[in-house]
Amino acid sequence: MADDETADKPAGKATKTAENVCAACHSRRSELEQTDPRNDYHDAYSLTLLEAPFYYADGQIRDEVYVWGSFLQSKMHGEGVTCSNCHNAHSLELRMDGNGLCVQCHTAQDFDTPRHHHHAPDSEGAQCVNCHMPATTYMGIDARRDHSLRIPRPEQSASIGAPNACNQCHQDQGPTWAQRSIEEWLAGSGDELGRHPFADAFYAADNGKPEAAPRLLEIATDDSMPAIARGSAILRHAPYHHQGSLEVLQQLLRDDEILVRLGALRSMETLPLNVRYHLLAPHLDETVMSLRIEMARLLSGIPLEQIEPDMANQLSGLYRDFHETADYNADMPGPQVVVGQFHASNRDYEAAEEAYKKALTLAPQHEGALLNLADLYRQIGKDTEGKALLERAVAAAPESATSHYALGLYFIRQKRYDQAAIELKAAADLALSSPRYAYAYALALENLGEEEEAIAYLEEWKEREGPRPQLDQTLHRLKEDSR
Template identity: 40%
Template structure:
């Protein structure tokens, strides 16, 4: 046997050691971005599929190749403003209304999106880019496209409106940038209120999903002649998106339904997609690829205005929140089961994507859908994924993949797929047809939407329904968490047994909601049950724990617990400064500082919020309330006057001023201010109620009764209004009316 010489052996060992050190280094954080062209060296097929996808076209420099809109000196009139799109010296330009209400010429720096519409980004001072409120309809002319249109066609928006394209709510750096570019760094500076936003690639490229690729490339290049690369388990990638459990989809021989051969445990892929395809707020800029969404973002629950009571999409919620409600998600379906992750196209055309798992012999049959073959009613997507338009023309499918329930329309007011097509038929007709086909067992099946609707409308027995839903682990976590949030308005010590158990729930959304509920309890319960959650594995839960526990920081608790809480509050403040450009973030900091008895810090936070946005009413209201608590009402009145000068039609400012005048015992001024608040925001039951109390206090009991009667028409189940009507009618000698209102109050109970 011949052995290599010692120098050669040492060199070989050293090389091998160096290579393995490189492989081990790939397991450590801090890998750098290399760009999609580096990926193309080995993955040209995937890159070819990605080119031209909506991810590839998410954002681009404005050039003749990327701009789809008509800039041929084209006028467009909307919101009372005639804008003009043109080119000047090769630069795409728009002449439109600026932040001062006057017309100005603006250059277009970037395109944003591709189909069915394209938006345009305009550079502003301070590193800002603003999204123009006029977009280009890129659909075919035959489909109504190839035209300019306004994104808020039914609103009246002037240059002072929060929705005006030049305002903070249309700012690209905050609202859009994170999800349209790769390795985006917002680069906001609070002192100068300016941005220095950067990215590795302008669009959603390979590393936006796979994470920084330097170590993957490094490992790939360890291959020599006749040698395989020295891969580690994840091949040097920052996130492991592979299914390593060997699972695949099969048809259960007993139920004839699809199921996964092994239960899915890894959720890295869907957590990755959810980062952008969800309605959420960012809570950390230290994103770790593939980790739970709650470690970087706070997901919106099934809130009113975002979702209908039964969980169907209403506002623009970007898929993930609806998908969490689905049986598909519960059974382990993930995004790439239906969508190609590189081209983003469906893996099969139309309903054929469903046929991958649902046999056509059973589901594409009239016995299942009860519609003529080839009709709209025979479509899986039409029935189980009804669409709604956002941004005027962008149809988005509901990913809760629910069975249509027209009976829930009657009970909760939620829409249903049957009447979405049969618009000329009453809902009762749809319910009868449904029960004729599928029997009454389908409509008799309980649905979490019933409990959520009861909670929203404060219906009788709502608390019992919400508590039952919250504790039912068979229901979607997002629905259960929403139930806990709604339950807070019916807080009762008898509920604590269930709420305490929910603090240890497997779903982080439920744990966070249970923490919020603890704010309704006493300090001892708060400390006993809440403090352990400061160590929760999910950041969003830890932040919720810190915010809820903040009042304990002003109380005598053990030094060790106080130190833990103070550290958690510092993390909370840091999380809010991820969006330091937003006045809401500083308001939130001020609120926890008030709770923790740090009035000077709270005052500074509120004043920062006002500095960032002079029309931000909550900043003034909370600062004035802080001054009230400190015995400085005169300063509070000056703050409210300043706020009303900036936002004269904000009801909350008039309401706060009215309460201040009540404290000053100036009922005439209080009545005027509270009346204005009730006039500006009639949908808020509290405003007319307190207005009526002030009017009655001024001696006009009949006028107060009239105010309450009008308020009751809009809020027929408001207990405070009913109690006041009983009391005031008794005082006025209207005993019959008082009895009627007392009976209505008793019926509610």
């Protein structure tokens, strides 16, 4: 099929496969196996969902994400538009220069006119891409255009700490000015600038606000939303799973969209092993490789001899795929840490130690490897051997709350509360919204006999971040005790 024929025929399986070919290189993902172009994308790669720090909470590009995860969010992708509608698949050049590219499909009379864009015709401010595909420059040189093809929403973007196209040019003005300008443009047309559908909930969840949870479940189950947004919503629900959301998970694990199933699986890490098994038992015959790998990780630790033989068979198959992928990634520290976790859940501590140590040979400062190896030593009664590892992690990444927290907990276990308080305060200061760190710091203060400080700290925290059940209980108890 000639390229020119595909231009105005967006839908169809053939074009989707072609897009997956581009996605193989132009996406942020981990690799599962030697790429065979006949494989589907999701058999060869596991895509990064819309997560910090790669994306802003509204899905705009933040770090290098290489196009595809952005484009998957767009209405245009939902309607079957694909890469080759804008890029010549062979030369990679744009099919047309300037606004001509967009008015292939969007009528020029409606959009390529000051009535729509309110800037002088042919000027920079009148270029469709400057408002709908704003550029971010990485490392000073690589300009990347955001392929989520979004409508600029200056105030909402600012409220979640994200940039917006208008103020990228109008740097002497603020988002409120830009928002008001758009509202003036729309006045009388009957249209208004609606809110972005998932930005608020994702931002709230990323800041540890439990009130986001019900909205996350709504997004995850709304099939008018892009699959990548639905998968990212259920992934963010991980800390909030409860009896009711297990039913939602059951439903999402049967969803047609691979990215919804992927997000559901990744969110299940917070569930106990028996619950995971209960939810996943009907799906052990999953065929998509990226999902099989997630399932193997989630189910490591299930005693094969205690389940039905055909289930055990299917589970062994998942484990086999997991190990093949791990072998394929043997020279990368991240995947080795995952292998270590897999063995640790299976209580094969020697193999786990070996995998973490291998990761550390590849990357001596790897935070995940250092923290996991220290945690392994704790599990097998060699807690003090972990101390040097935890200190190494803190030294390597002093800005990481996770490392300070792990070292702080170590000192708590050793009953060295003064040192614990220092580390836990550092963690709490680095992640101001995390109730977990605040709780741990208050506990260290209490153990130091500084109940008054603990109460004051928790009250200040609550004032700033809002109430949290566990913190409120602790606060209540501390106040009772001090009476």
